[in-house]
Amino acid sequence: MPSLIVEPLNTQEFIMDRDDRKRNKNIGKNFMCRLQGMFSHSSSSESRLTLEDTQQWSQSLDRLLESKYGLATFRNFLKSEYSDENIEFWLTCEDYKKIKSSFRMSSRAKKIYEQFVKAESPKEINIDYHTREQIKRSVKSPSLHCFDEAQKMVYGLMERDSYPRFLRSDIYRTLLENLSADAAKG
Template identity: 40%
Template sequence: MQAREQLRAAKQRRKGDRLVIACQERTYWLVNRPPPGVPSVLEQGPERGSCSARGMQMTKSFDFYRQEVACLRKALGRARVKSSVCLEAYFRFSSQRLPHDPIMTGCLPSNPWVTDDDAYWALNAPSVAVPTRLRVEQWALSFRELLEDPMGRAHFMGFLGTEFSAENLSFWEACEELRHGGQAQVPALLDAVYQQFLAPGAARWVNIDSRTTEQMLAGLGRPHRHVLDDAQLHIYMLMKKDSYPRFLKSDLYKDLLAEAVVPPETKRRVFPFTRKPRRSSPGPALLPASTSREPAGGDGEA
């Protein structure tokens, strides 16, 4: 279509204009012609290009080939992961997070972006009385998911309080405030964090190894927002490997799962090709004992 329109426009031009355009194009290619010896894409095909490339490689020096052999030997000794292992890990990751994807499984009770019902936003607000079951289950996917949810972090803080280690999470939150706060407030925030958590005899002292403490003390002379990154990472890994697994096995987390809300599906799904949303209604384990026995009683009366 575009070529036909260009041909029609060229025919409608006057003879003098066509002559000027042709001269301009010939002049352009004369000026921008590749230098002698440089292969041109317009003048050679794939076969000639491969032959010229082989000819150019033969002109390289002995040092070039020695470096290339050393690089290839180093690449052969590099550890690699099989593609099957990577695909299995990716499949597990996708299957684990499929119920939490609102595009693939739908929003419960309905999609607020295409309907007038905003119950989804109300049920998943930063602070609610009772969280949804999918939200509580998402905390078990990774420690990062737990910390990024304000409500999950609040429940985790309560669990750490029962173990007398709530200062670890408080220190992590203070480091996050220091990292993302204003530049003018960095010296004051750094001094407050040091006096509260790291100074000898601090009220909420956290356990930091000696190497990290030395690096931190060396950086206090020139305060910046990344002075406590190593200490924050140390406390983060400590909570992830020690406190987080115990939180998932605790009665507090199990009670949250049992009391979590399972909203029923009220609207039709936007994408009909997707599967039915999981847990659109409470399972038998979440129903009261009287409700679970009602069908059996009704059959007996009938």
């Protein structure tokens, strides 16, 4: 019978793991307080961050983005990964679609192009050359839909890449753990 070799437990690693868990719990609590503080002035029905709401974020990217807390948490996560240009572009496009004035639309379309679409722009999004050129042409006489294709691409990138990483992230897992612990306390 083969012998089982057991390596000695490294006490320092155990202490660091316990300390890391404590630190993550504190970070999660601090983040929860900051999130709720951001929206404390709000009078909407979604006034408190709950475990159920937070669990629903894992159902789809849409569910996450529909929640003010989910959106704020996801934005914070993307900033930590230096890829917040995607959510910023997506949100900017959502606001752009609400514009009624053709003058404002034209002005705003040019700003969006300069900020997100133009090659080498400050917050350049990852889209293909064909889409970039199509937007460049359409911005000259913009419509409400001139960014739709790029917005779909960016959403797809977030859904396939950033969103799954977010669900596995320390920030999301710690938030769930803290809310579960609070719910268990009653």
